Every structure is written in C-alpha cells, then in structure tokens.
Amino acid sequence: MKALVVLETLKGKVREASHEALGFARELSDEVVGVLVGKEPERDVRGLERVYVFSDPRLDIPLSAPVAKVVEEVFRREGGKYVVLAATPFGKELGGRLAALFNAPILDDFTGYEDGLFVKGFYSNKVFAKIRIDGSPVILSPRPRAFKPSQDTREPEYVDLDLALDESLFAAHPVEVKEKSPEDIDVTEADIVVSGGRGMGSAENYQKWIPALKDALAKATGMKVAYGASRAAVDAGWVDHSHQVGQTGKTVSPLVYFAIGISGAIQHQAGMRTSKTIIAINKDPEAPIFGLADYGMVSKWEDVLPGLIEKLKGE
Amino acid sequence: MKILVYIRRTPDTAAVIKPSEDRKDIVREGVSFIINPYDEFAVQEAVNLKGIKGGETVVMTVGDDSSVEQLRRALAMGMDRAVLVKHERFWELNPSQVGYAIAEVAKREKPDIVLMGKVTIDDYTYALPGYVAQALGYNLLTYVTHAEYGDSSVKVERETDIGKEVWEAPYPVVISAERGLNEPKIPTVMGIMKAKKKPVEVLEMDLPRYTYEVVEFNPPPPRKGVKLLESVDDLIRVLKEEVKIL
C-alpha cells in the first residue's frame, strides 16, 4: 500500500525528522512517494519511488496553507493509503490541515508501531496507548527521534510540479525570523539534555554552570547537547521558556537526561520520563527524581559540577 | 470583534494517571479536572482582547455534562456565553472529529478569531488548529507567545524549532496559544456569580466516523531503579562503561 511522505526542508535540505518519517513510511509501505517542498530544495533524497518537487521562493520558511495545497495535488495524482509527515511544529500544523482536507483520521506525535498498532504517550506520557487507526487515507505524524532514518538507497524519480498557487494561501506569512544559533539545540532534538532547576539557586549559577556542563559534554562526546530547565527555573526568569521540560513544556527522550537541582514533580517527569538514561544530582535523598533516575548523586551540585566539568575536559 | 475559544476538560496536571482495570480507559475516579492549560491562555486572551476592542466572546467545548464545569470557569474568567457540543466519552474521539465540531460551531458563529491551545494535554494532539483553519478557510497562526491585534490584521510572535518568528495575517484567523501569551487570572467571586447567569447552549451533532480506538492503555515501562554514585570519578566511569557516551 502506498504512502505519501511530506519532506520538510530547511535551507533547501530535507530535515532529519523527515528522514525518520520516511524510515517509518518504508516500514509501513512497499511504495513510497515523496512531496518535496521549499525554496529550491536539494534533490538528494533516497529511499522513495518518486518525489514530486515544488519550489517557490516564498517557501523559505515552510507555510502550511500552500504546502497543504501541494500535497492535495500529489494525492489527486497518486492516491495513497497513508500520508506521513514528521511531527515538527510545522508538521503538526500541516497534519491538522491534511486531516480536514482529506476528511481523514489523524494520529500525531506517536512514537511506536508494533503489530499494526500505534504507540503514543497519552496524558503527558503518564500512560501509553496502543491505538488502532484506519482510513483512506490516514494522516500519520511520528514524533522526531522516535524512528530511525531510512537506510533504503534507491534513487527516486523526480517529478516537477507546476502549480499556480493562489496568493491568498500566503496571507499568513513571516515578517521576521530570528533563527536560533546552531549551538542552541532544541531540547527535543538533543542526544543529551542538561536540565537545571530551582536548586541551582540563582540566575548566575544556572547561567554559568548549566551551559558549562553542556559545552563540556558536547566536546567530550561529540553529541548534540541542549540545556533544559524545570518550570521553577523558567518562572524565575533564569532561562527562556522554550527550554522548559515537562507537561506544559517540551517532551524529551534523549539518550541521557541530567536533572540537576530538580525535585522531579509529576509535571516535570511527564516531560522527561521516556529518556533512555536519567542521571539526577540532588542534595535531598527523598527527592522524587530518585524514584525515576537510573543513576543518582545525593549531593549539592556545587560539589559535583566543577569536578565533573574538569574531568570531562580531560576526556 | 467576535472571538470563539475552544477549550477541553483535561485531568489536572498534578493528577496521577493509571490505566483502568480493563485497560480501555484510565481510572477517572479521584482525578480532578481542569481547563486544558494551553486553552486557558486562549480564554484569557479573548477576555483581554474584548476588554480592549469590545465585541463578543464565545467559549465552546466538545464534552460530556461534566464539561460544563470548565465552560463555567471560562465564563467566570469573563467569556460572554458558552456552547457545549455534547458527546459522552468525548476523550475517545479522534482529533478530526473534534476539529469538525469546532468548525461547525465556527461556521454558525462566524468569529473573526478562533483561539485555542497549541496542544491538548490528554490525548496529546496538536492537530486541532490546523484542522479548523483548513475546514474554515481561515488564516492560521500557531504557537503564539504574543499578539497585537490591528483593525484588519494581527501581528504575532511565535516560537518554533526554527527560532523566534514574527508573523502577520489578516482576519479571520485561527490562533493557537503557546505558554507566555498572557497570565491567566483566577476568576473573582464576582466573576463566578456572574457566570452562573450566563447562557450555556447545548448542541447535538453528528460527527464523521472513523476507525480509531485505544486498544489498551499501559503504564510507562518500569525503570530499573536508581543506582547511587558516590563521586565524580564514579560518574565518569558510568558515563564511559555503562551509558557509553564517553
């Protein structure tokens, strides 16, 4: 059965999350057709039968209204059982549009697929649901990092789309974009997240030690490391709320999550409990975070971080 | 200016959630329910905006009888009137069914702005804003952390994985709220009194049907338990030998 995969681009390159969505689609379908949209997207994707390309200078930042129109056109030509797109902020928005457009059921932000059922965290990952969903089509939007990028090497045939899109589709548009610096990795995309909480004690402490550990880990491991925070640290104004982890912040599943001076309230746990390894540093042995952590140090962070950073520099 | 706000009854963020015995649902006894936290920003935004621009504010939900509790709270926060699209076990609906109901109400109310949260914290879907914008042919601004409402268009700040962005769109528009949009206020006693007299209209609606069900709920996979480390050297060894990131 055929799957259409929306390939989201940034600066002409297909995003990692879209490669993962493609990997998932390949698991699901024996025929995979891509929809590649952007401002001059690069034609170097692998693992699909065909890729429809639509380029438009107005799509430097992806816009969901015109992209929905492009996907509609490809669907009209190709049909398909599944419409797959990565659950990035853009993909989540587009997924809703496609569900309305195709009168289709949708499953967004799921993390697994086993025996024909989908796995998704409900109630902020406090429980996990196994879901049956079917239709023609079904809109499926896997969470970034949940699936492996496609290893399939087949070279697709590229088909140019020549569509005249109505100006009204561009009515909602960006007027200014302050891109994050490449070092400011999003907590949801990181391999390692270093989070600090109220226990850091002050803005100066948070802003000195959390980035210092982050940088030391990035150097020592070569991995993508991001800094995160509990809501208490965010509310205190120590760090921007885009770094908040938890039920009303971001949900992260890194390889390693460091919780430093974080008690582990249920709302915080909701955002990080699916991390592969959790390491907690907290001076209170009764802190609930130790109920979740794989490794713990019952200590003041002041007695751990300086030495840890020093040792990491030697690695 | 006419504003329609969609809200949802969700468990309190502090609630402990466990699968029910038959695994088809969660244990609901003893759980307290709130307005989905992101939808609360939407309610406050509508109330603030009416304070500046005047007009009418309508709050709606797709829910069961007990969802009236959340509608009343929104009315107490300052919304003018409420619409309940009645559905028992509304939490089992697919987002597309909920989106359909919101769009149907919007077609009748013809608001300039539809506001809602960026995500619902129960079924964890982000699909509603996109669905509703597409179904209505409205413009769409998602993950909004700040908004300035002009006469014919709205200018917003939004936060995505790309960075901080400023967007503009003419009305009518669907806006989804990100944390930071405003500070929701706790209803005053006066507000609560007034809310009792505000109208709550109940609608029955046929929703589209889909194959969509939770076959079973499971608790999160158990973790293996904490290993306590005594020193930085211990931690370095663990990062090397067990976690294998060094």
Ligand SMILES: Cc1cc2nc3c(=O)[nH]c(=O)nc-3n(C[C@H](O)[C@H](O)[C@H](O)COP(=O)(O)OP(=O)(O)OC[C@H]3O[C@@H](n4cnc5c(N)ncnc54)[C@H](O)[C@@H]3O)c2cc1C
């Ligand atoms: C609607 C709602 C939504 C929420 N959403 C979120 C959310 O998304 N994310 C979130 O994180 N929270 C959220 N919360 C808040 C949550 O309930 C907690 O209040 C918050 O997580 C606490 O943050 P914290 O662990 O940093 O602070 P605290 O709970 O105060 O913990 C600080 C910890 O630091 C330790 N400590 C102190 N000094 C040191 C030291 N020198 N060295 C080492 N350890 C030290 C203490 O022992 C303590 O355990 C939400 C709450 C509500 C009501």
Ligand SMILES: Nc1ncnc2c1ncn2[C@@H]1O[C@H](COP(=O)(O)O)[C@@H](O)[C@H]1O
């Ligand atoms: N001294 C300790 N060392 C490690 N873990 C602990 C310690 N004390 C409590 N815990 C764990 O922390 C979790 C929450 O504990 P409590 O906050 O006491 O309910 C429990 O799961 C305990 O196993």
